[in-house]
Amino acid sequence: MPLGIGEYPPEYNPKVHGQYSPARYYGKPDTKLADVKLGQLGDWFTRRSYNPMAVFRATGRAYWRWAEKWMMVKKPSVAPVCHVILGLSLFYYIQLYSFVRYHRHTKYHW
């Protein structure tokens, strides 16, 4: 397949990493976003890859990480439902923001 669709990431080696986890990044790990100092944030973002395939894979990993943590447990709570609802509200709010703007009460804000 082109672009490695449907294949394991090239860094994944079953002999070292064991069974494949879709939630895991198998490349060389960078500093976690939470541990990055504010001044080095720009550097951190420039080190990221903005290749569409890499972005797609990162989104997939994020989804699996979230799902493994919140949904694929033995006794799940209501929290993932809230996450999904909040996410959808935010998504549609942003989508409709150009219309919502007309309902502003004040003309000048800055």
Next chain:
Amino acid sequence: MLSRLALRGGAFTPVLRSELQKRAAIVVVSRSSSGTNKVIEDWDRANKLYYGPERDMKNFPPPVQSETPPPVRMGCIPDSWFQFFYEKTGVTGPYVFGLGTLTFLLSKEIWVIEHGFMEFITFWAMFTILTKKLGPGMAKYFDSQTESWRAKYWDGPMTENKKTADTSVAEIEKAIWREDGQKYLFEAKKENVDLQLEAIYRQRLAEVSQAIKSRLNYQMDVEGTKRRFEQKHMVNWIVDSVVKGITPDQEKQALLKCIEDLNKLSTKAVA
């Protein structure tokens, strides 16, 4: 195959059934042995691939399904976010940050208060109330469902398979033990046959010696009879010749001699 035929035929059914039941487990194992071998090979290959010497167990441990989701505050905000703020700003930090952001969004009318805003509040109010009211019951129900599902499709079949495997292993071990016994049985039978052969050999030896002895006895009897007959014949012939050779004169003389002797004897007796 033959046993199955006989079972279907019904002729030997009562005889064979007990024996067949004993061997059923072994038959099952031997019939699916190629599939079992394949499964074992696959497991070995997987273990070699995933748990070889190169495996980094420290950084890449096997995944474990956790019991509950991570702790949350206010219904759905992960506790780890609050912990992230706690290290830098203390307890009130995250709340200040959240409220500050909210105030900023509202005051700059990025979050516009329009006709749809009430929906947000009412929806979340209803959501909270329903979660508090119905949540525990639903959690209980789903947990029990999970338990029963797990028992039905995971633990139950697993224990059942283990039990089946254990019984078949025990049956096979028993069969092996029986087969080991066959060796002694064979030896015993061989010894028995050897004993029989020995007995027949001895019997025949006895028969042969008996036969020889009887033949020899016959020969001896023949010899004895012949000699006795010859002797008798000889004696008769000699006696006859002697008797023939006696003349009437000689007879008279002998008779006279006898009478004389008798007389002598009588005188002697009188005296």
